[in-house]
Amino acid sequence: AQSVTQPDIHITVSEGASLELRCNYSYGATPYLFWYVQSPGQGLQLLLKYFSGDTLVQGIKGFEAEFKRSQSSFNLRKPSVHWSDAAEYFCAVGAGNQGGKLIFGQGTELSVKP
Amino acid sequence: DAEITQSPRHKITETGRQVTLACHQTWNHNNMFWYRQDLGHGLRLIHYSYGVQDTNKGEVSDGYSVSRSNTEDLPLTLESAASSQTSVYFCASSESGYGRDGNTEAFFGQGTRLTVV
Numbered sequence: 001a002q003s004v005t006q007p008d009i010h011i012t013v014s015e016g017a018s019l020e021l022r023c024n025y026s027y028g029a030t031p032y033l034f035w036y037v038q039s040p041g042q043g044l045q046l047l048l049k050y051f052s053g054d055t056l057v058q059g060i061k062g063f064e065a066e067f068k069r070s071q072s073s074f075n076l077r078k079p080s081v082h083w084s085d086a087a088e089y090f091c092a093v094g095a096g097n098q099g100g101k102l103i104f105g106q107g108t109e110l111s112v113k114p
Numbered sequence: 115d116a117e118i119t120q121s122p123r124h125k126i127t128e129t130g131r132q133v134t135l136a137c138h139q140t141w142n143h144n145n146m147f148w149y150r151q152d153l154g155h156g157l158r159l160i161h162y163s164y165g166v167q168d169t170n171k172g173e174v175s176d177g178y179s180v181s182r183s184n185t186e187d188l189p190l191t192l193e194s195a196a197s198s199q200t201s202v203y204f205c206a207s208s209e210s211g212y213g214r215d216g217n218t219e220a221f222f223g224q225g226t227r228l229t230v231v
Contacts, residue, residue, distance in 0.1 A: 004156075034219070043204060043222040044157075090156055098164060099218030100145045100208030104156035 002027050004093050006105035013081050014113045021076040021108050023091030032094030033074040034102065035065055039087045047089075050074060061085070086112045116141040120205050120223035127230055133192040135226050137205030145208045146188040147220065148172075148180065150201040157204060163188055164210065195230045202227050 003026045013019050025031055032051055036044040048059025055067040065076045074091060088109050092102040118139040127133050139146065144165045149157040159172030161180040169180050177199060179191045192199055206220040 006156075009154075036222075041225075043224045044206075044220075045222075046219045049219060092157075095159075098145055098208075098211060100143075100147050100206055100220035101159065101162060102157070102220060104149075104158070106154055106156045 002103050004091050004105035006108050008108045010109045012111040015083050016080050019078045019081045021089050023074045024072050025093045027093055034092045035076050036090045037087050083112045118207055118221050118223045120226050124227045127195050131195050133195050135190045137188050139207040143207035144210045147206040148190045149204045152201050197230050200230045
């Protein structure tokens with residue numbers, strides 16, 4: 001069965017430090033992979049997506065993610081975290097052949113220390 | 115600008131009552147989805163629709179129903195609300211398929227926080 005695992009429920013980093021959020025997926029074929037961010041009380045905003053091609057994808061707000069097929073991973077990174085990055089982050093895999101039908105991980109809550 | 119809106123944003127209801135959550139999108143998307151968000155579970159798919167008159171069950175569909183009479187709206191109905199349905203509900207829409215450039219993404223509403231007492 002398709003699944004997504006985000007091993008870290010909560011991460012705290014200092015402002016200016018680098019960030020890596022982990023995501024592992026289970027999917028039989030080439031996956032469509034997404035990272036979404038949710039600010040408190042808000043909906044989800046797409047940060048970046050991977051469909052094919054270059055395994056390092058760039059997103060909005062300075063985020064990037066790397067698809068590693070051998071590790072079934074799609075980790076999210078940012079070189080220098082800003083206080084405004086504090087939010088919940090969700091990794092998701094596209095289920096089936098229609099956009100929008102997603103399987104989400106449990107989410108990782110990011111806190112940023114001044 | 116195109117958008118997707120949910121109403122109400124907050125609702126408190128009693129156990130056993132029927133409740134309908136509204137979702138309206140102006141993207142003209144064929145695909146619409148309802149998810150629920152619970153701590154420790156991320157978002158889970160309740161029901162979805164790939165077009166008018168089309169509806170499908172998702173992972174956690176028991177106790178919920180949807181109908182699609184036009185492109186813009188996908189209301190979610192809780193037939194008889196239960197405390198286990200206390201959650202935050204998100205509606206989303208997307209274009210059909212993944213597109214040649216893989217540029218299909220889901221656009222989410224702001225969410226409806228439902229409390230069943």
